[in-house]
Amino acid sequence: MKILGRKVKPARILVYAILVATAVTMLVPFVWMLSASLKLSKDVFSFPVEWFPAQPVWHNYVDIWTKVPLALFIWNTSKLTVIVTLLQLLTSSFAAYAFAKLDFKYKNALFLGYIGTIAMPWQVYMVPQFIMMREFHLNNTHLALICLQAFTAFGVFLMRQFYQSIPDELCEAARIDGMNEYQIWWKIMLPLSKPALSTLTIFTFVTTWNDFLGPMIYLTKTELKTIQIGLRMFIAQYSAEYGLIMAASVVTLIPVLVVFLALQRFFVEGIASSGLKG
Amino acid sequence: MAVTAPVRKPRPMTPARRRLRNNVVAYSFIAPNFIGFAVFTLGPILFAFALAFMDWDGSNEMTFAGLRNFWRLFSDDVFQTALWNTLVYTALTVPLTLVCSLLLAVLLNQKVFGRNFFRTVMFFPYVASLVAVAVVWNMIFNPAMGPFNMLLVAFGLDPAHLPGWSADKNWAMVTVILFSVWKNMGYYMVIYLAGLQGVNPELYEAAGIDGANAWDKFRHVTIPQLSATTFFVSIMLTIQCFKVFDQIYMLTQGGPGTSTLVLVYHIYNEAFISWDLGYASMVALVLFLLVLVVTVVQFRRERDA
Numbered sequence: 034m035k036i037l038g039r040k041v042k043p044a045r046i047l048v049y050a051i052l053v054a055t056a057v058t059m060l061v062p063f064v065w066m067l068s069a070s071l072k073l074s075k076d077v078f079s080f081p082v083e084w085f086p087a088q089p090v091w092h093n094y095v096d097i098w099t100k101v102p103l104a105l106f107i108w109n110t111s112k113l114t115v116i117v118t119l120l121q122l123l124t125s126s127f128a129a130y131a132f133a134k135l136d137f138k139y140k141n142a143l144f145l146g147y148i149g150t151i152a153m154p155w156q157v158y159m160v161p162q163f164i165m166m167r168e169f170h171l172n173n174t175h176l177a178l179i180c181l182q183a184f185t186a187f188g189v190f191l192m193r194q195f196y197q198s199i200p201d202e203l204c205e206a207a208r209i210d211g212m213n214e215y216q217i218w219w220k221i222m223l224p225l226s227k228p229a230l231s232t233l234t235i236f237t238f239v240t241t242w243n244d245f246l247g248p249m250i251y252l253t254k255t256e257l258k259t260i261q262i263g264l265r266m267f268i269a270q271y272s273a274e275y276g277l278i279m280a281a282s283v284v285t286l287i288p289v290l291v292v293f294l295a296l297q298r299f300f301v302e303g304i305a306s307s308g309l310k311g
Numbered sequence: 312m313a314v315t316a317p318v319r320k321p322r323p324m325t326p327a328r329r330r331l332r333n334n335v336v337a338y339s340f341i342a343p344n345f346i347g348f349a350v351f352t353l354g355p356i357l358f359a360f361a362l363a364f365m366d367w368d369g370s371n372e373m374t375f376a377g378l379r380n381f382w383r384l385f386s387d388d389v390f391q392t393a394l395w396n397t398l399v400y401t402a403l404t405v406p407l408t409l410v411c412s413l414l415l416a417v418l419l420n421q422k423v424f425g426r427n428f429f430r431t432v433m434f435f436p437y438v439a440s441l442v443a444v445a446v447v448w449n450m451i452f453n454p455a456m457g458p459f460n461m462l463l464v465a466f467g468l469d470p471a472h473l474p475g476w477s478a479d480k481n482w483a484m485v486t487v488i489l490f491s492v493w494k495n496m497g498y499y500m501v502i503y504l505a506g507l508q509g510v511n512p513e514l515y516e517a518a519g520i521d522g523a524n525a526w527d528k529f530r531h532v533t534i535p536q537l538s539a540t541t542f543f544v545s546i547m548l549t550i551q552c553f554k555v556f557d558q559i560y561m562l563t564q565g566g567p568g569t570s571t572l573v574l575v576y577h578i579y580n581e582a583f584i585s586w587d588l589g590y591a592s593m594v595a596l597v598l599f600l601l602v603l604v605v606t607v608v609q610f611r612r613e614r615d616a
Contacts, residue, residue: 044525048418048421048423049423049424051414051418052415052418052419052423052429055415055433056428056429056432056433058493059432059433059435059436059493059497060432061451062436062444062447062448062451063435063439063447065447065450065451065458066443066447069447069450077450078450078453078456078457078458080456080458080461080465081461081465082458123343124343124344124347125344127340127341127343127344128340128341128343128344128345130340131337131338131340131341132341135333135336135337135340136333136337137333137334137337137338138334140337143341143345146345146348146349146353147348150352150353150356152550152602152603152606153356153599153602154550154553154554154598154599154602156554156556156575156578156595156598157356157359157595157596157598157599157602158352158355158356158358158359158595159355159578159582159595160359160362160578160582160588160591160592160595161355161356161358161359161362161588161592162351162352162355162358163582163583164358164369164588165351165354165355165358167369180347180350180351181351181352183347184344184345184347184348184351184352185348185352186348186352188344189344189348213336214336214340218340239438242440243438243440243441245441245442245557245560245561246556246557246560246575246579250583260440261440261441261442262442264440264442264443264446265442265561268442268446275450278446279447279450282440282442282443282444282446282447283443285440285442285443286439286440286443289438289439289440290435290439293435293438294431297431297434300434300438301430301434301501301504304498304501304502304505
């Protein structure tokens, strides 16, 4: 077969056909969402689909901010995500340094505590965890969500794996130069572990930003809600306002899209190298 | 000019003292994470096992229930439906996702035009917020006016016999499965792409010399070479499927009826709707056992490898 004067194998055409068809399937919901967000609710379901609305209803994007505290939800989610990610990075890399480079009593037993729970689904212990948090009067606080997401076995495990690939001689040399362990961690290990740190950052960011069941159980007050459950509340309240719902959905997708496109490389490398996150 | 600075001799440390100091330093590294981990994860896990053998509504006094919660599993039709639905969901989602992600990875591992664009597009649904994509998905698959069914009508399907998708008890599970495959296959594609990096290109050359075509190479080189990756992906996928909740809550709320009710949904209902915490923990224990079986299989295989 010839296309544009070049010989093309039929197999090649099949490959592109499959790829294009799949890409369209992946993208159509987003494109439809975008186009519906610029329509009046009564026009959203008109068929055939008008992909580019002749008279885009930009007003949807103004109205959503007043109908529902969307800005507050975004702020809540960003706050939670940043705090959880920072705590996770800091405490995991700190603990992982000891597990990878130091010798101490009960090292194996403590590490087994982490490993033993890495496969434990959160859903198995979410009930007692909630009851405990309620005893601490932490339900309906952001602190509860921070506490349950910031200290994970996964973080420690990932960082320890990376630190183990750094030669011990580096630490030995630094010790001879008079550095103490904290300085070695801060001045040598942290700068060297940027790839692992960025992997962990991305995983934690996406998990926290997209977390659904946790906020749903813990946060019942509107002013505390995160973007996921806030958006859900909005959908329940304005179930027939399709245009507005779509506009709000687009707004919630933008931060993820920006972060994803900016950090995509680390993302893919992270999954490829660890492939662990469950 | 050799002026030697007075060197302060370090106080000699006894081995016992040094060991103690090393331990203290090490524990100071571990403590911030471990204390949080022990309080908010380890504690609740132990509590969960105990709670499964208790009767408790969260406010009145807790009483010991013995095996009562366990026997109740056998008479609870909703639990059995939830377990069955979870297994059906897993049995269909795992192979479908596996095949799609493997196929995409193989295609995108070649030199194709716009490779990075395609990879990005396939991966994006995985990071997109679930609530936003679930709501748009339900609108597109709205049985009465959604564009997908309208398209089917345009292709000549009888409007009286259109699939009801998430609103129809025969189609709800299909809808959830299709959604899950759509949302997650990009993630597993990336793992497969990493696996493909480890396949020795000489194997393909050798197969080519032997006269193998693309399909033969795929069957006799790619698939066997990727068996470790496939195993890993199936394990991860299976565990993910056992834990499914979010997309079901957003798409069907477990319905219609109990047609998409799954284990975690049952745990959620028993705990946070009925406040039957002991029984909810017993159902959670079943979930744990399912995941444990899969983990043990993985562990044994890794040990034998």
